[in-house]
Amino acid sequence: RNQASETEMSPTNLAEAKAQxxxxRRCDLCEAASQTVWGSGDSASGLMIVGEQPGDAEDLCGQPFVGPAGQLLHSEMDEAEIGAAWLTNAVKHFKYRQRGKRRIHQAPNRQEIVHCRWWLDYERRFLVPRLTVALGASAAFALTGDDSPMEIRRGTIETARDGGPVLITWHPSYILRLPSKASADAREQLRDDLVRARTILG
Ligand code: URA
Incomplete structure (x- = not known):
């Protein structure tokens, strides 16, 4: 448990990594989640957008960013005229606590992020993004190893553990939780950051 199984082989391409x-079973999150939610999108776009983990809707359908946070992200990507990207998450299983019929999202802890980095690292090795956008603190930590507060990092470009540039921005779920004025401001900042990402990619 919490270790690579003895039979686990290093994947040699993206499809193999997805299948593995x-x-x-590298951590306990596989027990309660419905399925692993692997990344999806345009693998040749040069742009990787990394969220925290699948939510309720993503867990059920097996695709990243299909729920409310995903709708916000897609709408801002459209506004920023980003036509293609690879969308994925730092953690690939939904973590939640059951309350009645509802499944309430719980943020992954450091250990879970570090266990799941095994997959993110392979995903990055095979995709070789030219630019990565980190949505929120979990993605920023997974990519850079730094867990400093988002308030001082948002809008900056950091260096990933593997050397690539990472633009740090807000997570769309965080924007959805803010009071209306703060939410509108943060949404504008997310849009600005996505426009910058598109400009960098040229
Ligand atoms: N939030 C995320 O971080 N990722 C998803 O896939 C959906 C919501």
């Missing part, structure tokens, strides 16, 4: 991740 579907059977991942």
């Amino acid at each position: 991740a579907a059977a991942c």
Whole structure:
């Protein structure tokens, strides 16, 4: 448990990594989640956008960013005229606590992020993004190893553990939780950051 199984082989391409991740038991999150939610999108776009973890809707359908946070992200990507990107998450299983019929999202802890980095690192090795956008603190930590507060990092470009540039911005779920004025401001900042990402990619 919490270790690579003895039979786990290093994947040699993206499809192999996805297939292996579907059977991942590197941490306990696989127990309650419905399925592994692997990244999806345009693998040749040069742009990787990394969220925290799948939510309720993503867990059920197996695709990243299909729920309310995803709708906000897609709408801001459209506004920023980003036509193609690879969308993925730092943690690939939904973590939640059951309250009645509802499944309430719980943020992954450091250990879970570090266990799941095994997959993110392979995903990055095979995709070789030219630019990565980190949505929120979990993604920023997974990519850079730094867990300083988002308030001082948002809008800056940091260096990933593997050397690539990472633009740090707000997580769309965080924007959805803010009071209306703060939410509108943060949404504008997310849009500005996405426009900057598109400009950098040229
Ligand atoms: N939030 C995330 O971070 N990722 C998703 O896939 C959906 C919501």
